[in-house]
Amino acid sequence: TKEPTTTETGSRERTCSICKYTQEETIPVHEHSIHDEAWKYDETDHWQECSCGERLNVATHTYGDWKVTKEATETEAGSRERDCTVCEYVQVEIIPEIGHEHGIHDETWKYDKTQHWQECSCGEKLNVANHTYGDWKVTKEATETEAGSRERGCAVCEYVQTEAIPATETGEPTDSTDPTDSSDSQGQQDPSGDTGSPQTGDSSNMMLWISLMLASCGGVLGMLLYRRKKAAA
Template sequence: MNKAVTCGERQISDDGRTLTFTVSYPEVTRLQQEIKIDTAERTANCGDVLEAREASAQSRITYESSDPKIASVDPETGEITVHKAGEVTITLRAEQTDIYEAAEAEYKLIVTHKFSDEWKYDDKEHWKECVCGEKSEVGAHSGGKADTVHKAKCSVCGTEYGELAKADNTQTKNKTKNSGTQQNNNRKGAVKTGDYQPVMMWIMLLLISGMAVVAVMLRKRNRA
């Protein structure tokens, strides 16, 4: 018989057939349980998937994240899936058994952004992007020179942006103006020449007529 077990007050029923008594057992003291794991701070980047740290205990271990939106953890395997930048606490719990008390252990996980090496862009800006969607090095397109065929090329990200350059019609207009002026001058010259030639012709005709009249008069005089 276990000496730690004691019997309390005893009673016998009136008919003598039933004996009632109280048995007391000592309080059970469970052993302290320990979860063995590296509790140093852990780091990761957005989008990472981390294996559970090696851990052991006297009973089954389960896992929990303090903020599943930043990093979620599989409660059975301890595998961690990182979603966005931030800080979470990963808690391990060893359940209570008949022999061992429940136990806990935890460590911090620091998550930072990991931006792409390649530029992303739209028609106005360029940036580098993390897998969580966060943007870095955001800036407006700049540099390059557009012509009538190609848009300007950004000196940072290399994409074309803006509008095509408008064609310069100044020289064409000047050529057209000069051509019109020359044509007008030619027309004016043609009018002047046309006016001058008939006058000279009439003068020549008058001179010839005068000379003819003089010649006729001289002949008549000589005959007389």
């Protein structure tokens, strides 16, 4: 008939179903006790309950470490959570979208004919610079009729510059005379085989020519002397 409290006793009664006698009984002052070991909780605290509904052992949550359940990206928020070590409450927190920071996601160097660079995951070019070349290496020697080639590689990336080497020019003009041709440069060889001039190394023909020249000179000289004598007479 009266609920006991922690400071006052209560009362209860029951009636006989035959004679209608009513029995009354005092209920002692209430002493809290945990009737359920399960912890109740909200967003900030956890507790256990007495049979009267009173909260017992009320305390603020005690958390473990955060665990990321979804990574944040440049376009989407992420999430993380942590559990209370006493009750079953799980705290969930949103991780804001991350601002983009350029970074090299691939160490490989990209390149074109003039420059090389590395790329961020967003496609932005980083560390852009002109090629730094080593020494030229001849890959094909040039000749008088064909061009050659040479190449040099960039010391940073894999770009290789190739360059043509022009064909070399002839140092002396080519002699078109056939060394096997025995004909005289002043005319064609006599069909009889006589060239009309003494052959080099033939001493007999040379003496013959000298004799003929002396005889001719003597004849001319004699003719001149004869004409002078005739004129004087």
